Amino acid sequence: MLSPLATGISIGLGAAGAAGLAVGGYAYAAMWPASRIFGRPLLAPKRPGELALTFDDGPNPAWTPRLLEILASYDVRATFFMVGSHAQAEPELVRQIAAAGHLIGNHSWSHPNLAVTRASQVREELSRTSAVLEEITGKPVRFFRPPFGARRPYVLRAARELGMTPVLWNAMTSDWKEPSTEKIVARLTKTIDRNQRRGRATNIVLHDGNHMELAVFRGPSVAAAGQLLEHYKGTHRFVTVDAWSFERARL
Ligand SMILES: [Zn+2]
Numbered sequence: 001m002l003s004p005l006a007t008g009i010s011i012g013l014g015a016a017g018a019a020g021l022a023v024g025g026y027a028y029a030a031m032w033p034a035s036r037i038f039g040r041p042l043l044a045p046k047r048p049g050e051l052a053l054t055f056d057d058g059p060n061p062a063w064t065p066r067l068l069e070i071l072a073s074y075d076v077r078a079t080f081f082m083v084g085s086h087a088q089a090e091p092e093l094v095r096q097i098a099a100a101g102h103l104i105g106n107h108s109w110s111h112p113n114l115a116v117t118r119a120s121q122v123r124e125e126l127s128r129t130s131a132v133l134e135e136i137t138g139k140p141v142r143f144f145r146p147p148f149g150a151r152r153p154y155v156l157r158a159a160r161e162l163g164m165t166p167v168l169w170n171a172m173t174s175d176w177k178e179p180s181t182e183k184i185v186a187r188l189t190k191t192i193d194r195n196q197r198r199g200r201a202t203n204i205v206l207h208d209g210n211h212m213e214l215a216v217f218r219g220p221s222v223a224a225a226g227q228l229l230e231h232y233k234g235t236h237r238f239v240t241v242d243a244w245s246f247e248r249a250r251l
Contacts, residue, residue, distance in 0.1 A: 041151060041166035042143075043203055045244050050201040051192065051236045052244070053078040053225055054169065056107055056145060057176075058209030059086055059093045063218035067208050067225060068100055074229045076238040077101045081145040081167075083211050084109035084129030090214070091136045098137040103240035105143035106130050106164060111211030115150035123158050130162060143167050143241055147211065167241050170195060172205040175221045184224040189231065203241065204228070 044052070053071075058064050059082055071078055080097055082104060087094045098104055108114065108125040117125070130141040144164040146155055151166065159166045173187040184206075192202045206225055210216035229238070 041156065041168045042241060042244055043168050044170045044195065044201040046199050047201040047244075048196045048199050049236055050239050050243070051228075051232060052201070052203045052239050052241050053206065053228070054081060054105075054145070054167075054204060054241065055079070055206055055208040055221075055225075056081045057083055057086075057111070057207050057211045059090045059097065060209035060215060060218060061090055061093055062215035063222050064093055064097070064208045067218075067222045068097065068102075070222065070226045070229065071102070072100065074233060074238075076229060077103065077240050078225075078238070079103040079105060079143070079167075079240045080208070081105040081107035081143075082129070082133065083107050083111050083209065084125075084132050086209060086211075086214055087129070087136065088132050094133065094136045098139065103143065103242055104133055104137060104139070104141065105145055105167065105241070106133065106141050106159075107145050107211075108147050111147040113148050113150050114146055114155045115148075115152045119154050119158070122155055123162075126158055126162055126164070130164070142245075145169075165245055167203070169203045169205040170200065171202045175205075175224060176207045176210065176218075179220055181220045181223040181227065184220055185227045185231070188224065188228060192228075192232070201239075201244070203244075 055078060058080060080102055106126060106129045109128045110125065114122050126144065133141050142164055144159040145167050149168055156166050171188055171191040173184055175184045178184050188204060195202045206221045208218055208221065
């Protein structure tokens with residue numbers, strides 16, 4: 001069965017555009033400052049009932065499969081910002097993630113700090129990653145998360161020139177170095193609930209991989225994702241970040 005994303009693309013209209021039209025997305029988008037729609041990276045919109053689980057630095061053959069099982073058990077789709085070199089090493093896992101309906105984004109080829117990388121090299125990091133991901137999945141890559149959140153203007157411009165919306169986050173903790181699942185969950189829950197009170201959705205970063213190592217231990221991060229799903233399944237809707245892309249050019 002074709003996912004909504006694939007269907008949207010096949011008729012030349014992004015899934016976010018199709019969804020936006022369906023729920024009157026234009027009026028909603030118009031409430032946003034123009035600079036945020038067209039220039040600034042995507043964080044999280046004024047949709048307090050929505051959560052996006054996003055996973056960086058994979059794919060990870062040791063832990064991403066377990067994460068996929070957990071997401072499937074809740075019938076939830078997530079967003080994976082992949083390191084290009086890891087994707088190239090694990091094409092079957094990338095295919096499996098895409099086939100399960102998850103959204104795959106670009107997280108650069110080798111995870112450098114792009115704020116101190118030459119512009120030509122930035123372009124190479126991004127374009128090489130998109131090329132590999134598109135070759136594996138057969139789908140265009142439309143979202144980019146800069147490693148370490150580095151967002152110099154030329155980095156964001158390079159992403160947009162390659163057809164990608166830059167995506168940051170509004171909930172993160174040091175899950176990659178925190179051994180306690182409970183602490184990860186407690187910190188993220190606090191941030192999610194604060195965003196909720198402020199009328200915002202939450203764009204949550206967890207790490208299913210590590211940019212320096214392919215099969216790193218990610219038990220606490222993966223378990224934290226499961227606990228967040230359990231905690232919020234009755235009150236929130238889990239979305240992929242393309243649900244929040246309101247750029248008029250795509251409508
Ligand atoms: Zn990263």
